[in-house]
Amino acid sequence: MTPETNSTQSSHVIEGVTVPVTTPMTLERQPDAALLGAQFERIAAAQVDTIMLLGTNGEGATVRTEVAGSFCVDAAALWRETRGPSARVLVAVFGSGTDQTLDAAHAILPARPDAVVVAPPHYFIHTEQELAAHFSAMRVLNAPIVAYNIPRYSNNPISLSLFEQLFAMPHIVGMKDSGGSKELIERAAQLSDTRHDFAVSQGNEKMLDWGLANGARGVTPGVANLAPAACRELVEAVAGKDMARAAAIQARLTALTGIHAIRPGVAAMKAAMSLLGLCPPTPGAPFAPYDEEELARLRLLLGDFTDILSAPLLSGERA
Incomplete structure (x- = not known):
């Protein structure tokens, strides 16, 4: 059943809340889109339109x-069926080089993403000129590109001067920033005033309200998997200039x-989602699932957030 759609769908592909969904995996550690049903129903119920597949939180690399x-392809079809006409799908791609990134992008194009989210190459450190060439090469995809600034994992941050080069590329329509640079967000917002088809999404979970108040048009927080409605309410609070409400949600x-x-990272989110009955606890190799002691600690912590979690905690020690 398709839920009631949001009649005020945002105009830009990364405006509003984007949920970087976890990738459910079988016990054999194979991605299985059929396991996304409960998670998608909760996101749709929160009146959120946009998901991102295979992002960092989705173990895309x-x-x-x-x-x-x-x-x-299967996940995008399920989300569009679940959310209805307002559904939007982003897909993130990674690679240690440009060719590998393009291979990954071509593989997911049959899913008809509304935009492809492209990270800088990881492993080697690259010059700014090389990074600009990497993003320039993505024009062959004939799809809107969102640059993904994630220096923690790529070791190739998008600097201010590199951003200005990317902004001049017509095929790049936005940036998802997880680096936390206030200067970069402010400069991106300033430039975006001159190009209305370009937007920035704040990915730093501890700076969502600040980013929105300073020019970001959307947020892409990992915690949106657990509390999508709270993330939407934060966006609405900032838009309504109710900064006290926004600060409280933040x-x-x-x-x-x-x-x-x-235990930080992918395994933490998978375990939390499993305790809500929304995703199997199995992460991709070589990540290890939470053990019983870690799950007990996590369950205790989540018990303090029942007011914002998208589903009730399951009974028992393991989902």
Whole structure:
């Protein structure tokens, strides 16, 4: 059943809330889009239109190219069926070089993404000129490109001067920033005033309200998997200039990132989602699922957030 759609769908592909969905995996650690049903229903119920597949939170860099395409096709179809006409789908692609990134992008194009989110190459450190060439090469995809600034994992940050080069490329329509540079967000917002088809999404979970108040047109926080409605309410609070309300929601979401204090990263989010009955706990190899002691600590922590979680905690020790 398709839920009631949001009649005020945002105009830009990364405006509003984007949920960087987890990638559910079988016990054999194979991505399985059929397992996304409960998660998608909760996101749709929160009146959120946009998902991102295979992002960092979705373990995209660990998913084999030969299976990524079929997973994204099935996942995109399920999301569009679940959310209805307002549904939007982004897909992130990674690679240690330009050719590998293009291979990954071509594999997921049959999913008809509204935009392809492209990270800088990882492993080697590259010059600014090389990084500009990498993003320039993405024009052959004939799809809107969102640059993904994630220096923690790429070791190739998008600097201010590099951003200005990317902004001049017509095929690049936005940037998802997880680096946390206030200067970069402010400069991007300033330039965006001169190009209305370009937008910035704040990915730093502890700076969502600040980013929105300073020119970001959307947010892409990992915690949106757990609390999508709260993330939407934060966006609405900033848009309505109710900064006290926004600060209160931000404080709750920042506290929710405490799940990563147990054992940070992909396994933490998978375990939390499993305790809500929304995703199997299995992460991609070589990540290990949470053990019983970690799950007990996580369950205790999540018990303090029942007011914003998208689903109730399951009974028992393991989902």
